Amino acid sequence: MQASPERPPTEARRSNSRKGLPVKAFLLFWFILIILGALATYLYSNHLKQQMLNEMQTHTDQQIQALKSDYEKQLTALSKEVSGLQGKVQSFNELLTFTKDNANNKTDNSNKLYTQLNEVKQQLNTLQKKMDLLK
Numbered sequence: 506m507q508a509s510p511e512r513p514p515t516e517a518r519r520s521n522s523r524k525g526l527p528v529k530a531f532l533l534f535w536f537i538l539i540i541l542g543a544l545a546t547y548l549y550s551n552h553l554k555q556q557m558l559n560e561m562q563t564h565t566d567q568q569i570q571a572l573k574s575d576y577e578k579q580l581t582a583l584s585k586e587v588s589g590l591q592g593k594v595q596s597f598n599e600l601l602t603f604t605k606d607n608a609n610n611k612t613d614n615s616n617k618l619y620t621q622l623n624e625v626k627q628q629l630n631t632l633q634k635k636m637d638l639l640k
Contacts, residue, residue, distance in 0.1 A: 551565045578640060583636045597622045 582629045 532571060580636065580639050583632055583639065587629065587632050589638060590625060590632060594622065594625050594629060 597618060601622055604618055
């Protein structure tokens, strides 16, 4: 009779340990799945972030190149205008010198040419300021 009372506690322990093992394995399995899911989410978000940064860098580089080429076109156009105006100023200066040399008291053409020369100089100065701003 002593043998029968000892068996039920041993069997009870075995049945408890058998029930506890699947529960622990199940909880461990879910814990590992949760950890793997969080890790995968973190890695994927980093991948998307890097991809977006690369796309933004490419787009920014394209915009910078477009602005650079536009800037160079404007600078070239202004340089051509300035050189053209410098030629006009030089020709007006020569004409003014000629007119002053040939002017008498009856004619006042030198004042008209001087006024035109001042206007051209003002335009030249304005274009020069624009070029300096672009530089």
